[in-house]
Amino acid sequence: MEAISVITGQMAPLPRANVDTDAIIPKQFLKRVERSGFGPFLFYEWAYDEEGELIEDFILNQPAYAAAKVLVSGPNFGSGSSREHAPWSIEDRGFAAVIAPSFADIFHNNCINIGLLPVVLTDDEVARLTQIAEDPDNLVTIDLEDQTVTAVGFDASFDIDPFAKHRLANGLDNIALALEHADAIASYESTRAPHKPAL
Amino acid sequence: MTAPRTMYEKIWTDHVVRDGGGNEPDLLYIDLHLVHEVTSPQAFEALELTNRKVRRPDLTLATVDHGVPTEGRALGIKDPLSKKQIETLVDNCRNNGIELYDISDIRQGIVHVIGPEQGITQPGMTIVCGDSHTSTHGAFGALAFGIGTSEVEHVLATQSLPQSRPKSMAVNVNGELATGVTAKDVILGIITRIGVAGGTGYVIEYRGTAIVALSMAGRMTICNMSIEAGARAGMIAPDETTFEYLRGRNQAPTGDDWDTAVEYWKSLPSDPGATFDIEIDIDAAELAPYVSWGTNPAQTVSVTGAVPSPTEFDDPLERDAAERALVYMDLEAGTPIEEIPVDRIFLGSCTNGRIEDLRVGAKLLEGKTIHPDVHAMVVPGSGLVKLQAEEEGLDIIFKNAGFEWREPGCSMCLGMNPDILMPGERCASTSNRNFEGRQGRNGRTHLVSPEMAVAAAVAGHFVDVREWK
Numbered sequence A: 001m002e003a004i005s006v007i008t009g010q011m012a013p014l015p016r017a018n019v020d021t022d023a024i025i026p027k028q029f030l031k032r033v034e035r036s037g038f039g040p041f042l043f044y045e046w047a048y049d050e051e052g053e054l055i056e057d058f059i060l061n062q063p064a065y066a067a068a069k070v071l072v073s074g075p076n077f078g079s080g081s082s083r084e085h086a087p088w089s090i091e092d093r094g095f096a097a098v099i100a101p102s103f104a105d106i107f108h109n110n111c112i113n114i115g116l117l118p119v120v121l122t123d124d125e126v127a128r129l130t131q132i133a134e135d136p137d138n139l140v141t142i143d144l145e146d147q148t149v150t151a152v153g154f155d156a157s158f159d160i161d162p163f164a165k166h167r168l169a170n171g172l173d174n175i176a177l178a179l180e181h182a183d184a185i186a187s188y189e190s191t192r193a194p195h196k197p198a199l
Numbered sequence B: 001m002t003a004p005r006t007m008y009e010k011i012w013t014d015h016v017v018r019d020g021g022g023n024e025p026d027l028l029y030i031d032l033h034l035v036h037e038v039t040s041p042q043a044f045e046a047l048e049l050t051n052r053k054v055r056r057p058d059l060t061l062a063t064v065d066h067g068v069p070t071e072g073r074a075l076g077i078k079d080p081l082s083k084k085q086i087e088t089l090v091d092n093c094r095n096n097g098i099e100l101y102d103i104s105d106i107r108q109g110i111v112h113v114i115g116p117e118q119g120i121t122q123p124g125m126t127i128v129c130g131d132s133h134t135s136t137h138g139a140f141g142a143l144a145f146g147i148g149t150s151e152v153e154h155v156l157a158t159q160s161l162p163q164s165r166p167k168s169m170a171v172n173v174n175g176e177l178a179t180g181v182t183a184k185d186v187i188l189g190i191i192t193r194i195g196v197a198g199g200t201g202y203v204i205e206y207r208g209t210a211i212v213a214l215s216m217a218g219r220m221t222i223c224n225m226s227i228e229a230g231a232r233a234g235m236i237a238p239d240e241t242t243f244e245y246l247r248g249r250n251q252a253p254t255g256d257d258w259d260t261a262v263e264y265w266k267s268l269p270s271d272p273g274a275t276f277d278i279e280i281d282i283d284a285a286e287l288a289p290y291v292s293w294g295t296n297p298a299q300t301v302s303v304t305g306a307v308p309s310p311t312e313f314d315d316p317l318e319r320d321a322a323e324r325a326l327v328y329m330d331l332e333a334g335t336p337i338e339e340i341p342v343d344r345i346f347l348g349s350c351t352n353g354r355i356e357d358l359r360v361g362a363k364l365l366e367g368k369t370i371h372p373d374v375h376a377m378v379v380p381g382s383g384l385v386k387l388q389a390e391e392e393g394l395d396i397i398f399k400n401a402g403f404e405w406r407e408p409g410c411s412m413c414l415g416m417n418p419d420i421l422m423p424g425e426r427c428a429s430t431s432n433r434n435f436e437g438r439q440g441r442n443g444r445t446h447l448v449s450p451e452m453a454v455a456a457a458v459a460g461h462f463v464d465v466r467e468w469k
Helices: A085-092 A105-114 A123-133 A162-170 A174-179 A182-190 B007-014 B041-049 B080-096 B111-118 B132-140 B149-158 B183-194 B216-229 B240-246 B255-266 B316-329 B355-365 B383-391 B394-401 B450-459
Strands: A006-014 A068-073 A097-100 A117-120 A139-143 A148-151 A154-157 B016-018 B026-029 B032-035 B060-063 B099-101 B126-129 B143-146 B160-163 B167-174 B202-207 B233-235 B278-283 B290-292 B300-302 B344-348 B375-379 B403-405 B426-429 B444-447
Touching: A006 A123, A068 A123, A085 A105, A097 A123, A097 A139, A105 A117, A105 A162, A105 B149, A123 A139, A123 A148, A123 A154, A174 B149, A174 B160, A182 B016, A182 B026, B007 B016, B007 B143, B007 B202, B007 B233, B032 B111, B032 B149, B041 B080, B041 B149, B060 B111, B080 B099, B111 B126, B111 B132, B111 B216, B111 B383, B126 B132, B132 B143, B132 B216, B132 B233, B143 B233, B149 B160, B167 B183, B183 B216, B183 B278, B183 B290, B183 B300, B202 B216, B216 B233, B216 B240, B216 B355, B240 B255, B344 B355, B344 B450, B355 B383, B355 B394, B355 B450, B375 B394, B383 B394, B394 B403, B426 B450
Parallel strands: A006 A068, A068 A097, A097 A117, B032 B060, B032 B126, B060 B099, B126 B143, B167 B202, B167 B278, B202 B233, B344 B375, B344 B426, B375 B403, B426 B444
Antiparallel strands: A006 A139, A139 A148, A148 A154, B016 B026, B026 B160, B290 B300, B290 B444
């Protein structure tokens, strides 16, 4: 996982509430056993019609937004299933961060675990940023260290769990961190009640 | 004397391997890791790449459910991608010594049906799975939640998971449910009241006389859909109903271990006076059979109600969501729910695919036939549910009425296998999600209880099961 410091780039506005993981990456694309290559299927049913033709109006299909790096969307983003394919597909499409007023829990955890930065701003801030993003020439800058989001005429700060920030800023592997406590795990196991099931 | 604690606090504390001290997440021990074919291949691959081993294959149980076909299994799996995904799980389980209920195993089924069925889901446990409906297992007084593939890899490698402590919510449902009002209606009623993000950041404990009165199947239906309110987990205190369900099951403790276990289980319910971060009270008598009209589970009304107008929503994003939902669902505001015709019926899923669900469906259906314009199917939650139903003759009732009787799996709940809605088809479904495209592109899902689904199958449109004969 790559360390994150400052993200600067174009925004793609998707002002909808409750964007769910079935919309982000429909189930027919979950059959692959690979970790990468999900980008082309991002928001598939909004991006392509029933005949598989590109829906040109869809924000991510507009050539003006081809370089988008930050997705700006509505509350409860990523609701629904636990599929990590959802953040994988967003990341694979070239996004480095998602800004929304709130995120679903599992999706949020998945983002932190793969190094896709979830940024929570207020409803009002997200609404203003969405307006600013209507001009594709307007860039946004997210500074993880300072916990700030800036764009033309826009300046906001955001909260993030300090440990999540530490991991993202240093690109730390969670498993390696846990294995530093292998002794504690073994010690816990030695005291585990015998009535607990094991196969 | 220690301060009164909630059940969730007790289970959490019992599983802390390393206290994060408030600055870092706690490292929690995981008692059971359930694995299926869709969210695990990348985790196993990453383990291999990093030369890590599965720490506790004996605390890991796998099955195939999402991508398996529900008919024509003798011919093999036609979809080459699903076939490869399932074969990958078979290989991964074999290479890592993990027990797998494969497609030919009578115990194969939906991952959240097989755990309880085998008695391996027990009170006081931490249970995870790469599936958001893992909250189902909370019905036993376990702390159970869905995880992503990176976390699947983490649990495989360490049998532990770093977790920040969620907040606690009590949902108290007191009073008696009217006949025809089911556990499914209780949870749809709760989600409609608190919203699809109302539970975000919380573990919900469902309490109250209406919850205590439910069977384990009903309790599982409620905990199953906790995630549809955004909750990290849902749980219900273990009691005699729980113990009786578990007694004698394959993986349940026996002899002295049983007594020790029951004693421990009895210590788990929240202490009198334990405080929750938030409490919500619901009068069971106010709940009705519900039908979802929109594209998220909170967009739901009573069967006696009508499709709402977007103008009823004050929040502009909610109004916009309602407008989009009406277009997608091809519904007009003001249409009475009972006038909405259905094309398809799906009875199954980890929400309502247990033997009890099939029994109530069959009982209502006995001597009737489904509407000629309706295509209906039953997909049992597991091979053992199917076998039990066949021993009771339920399959005959369903088949005589015109239902298709299928093999177990997730099936049309999410349509990763060939069971999908065609564009424009409208389905009364006992599953858990009515998202756009969930059951098939441009398919329209209405979430209902098994009773409501069966009644709609016969009538050809939604009917109030309380009045239905």
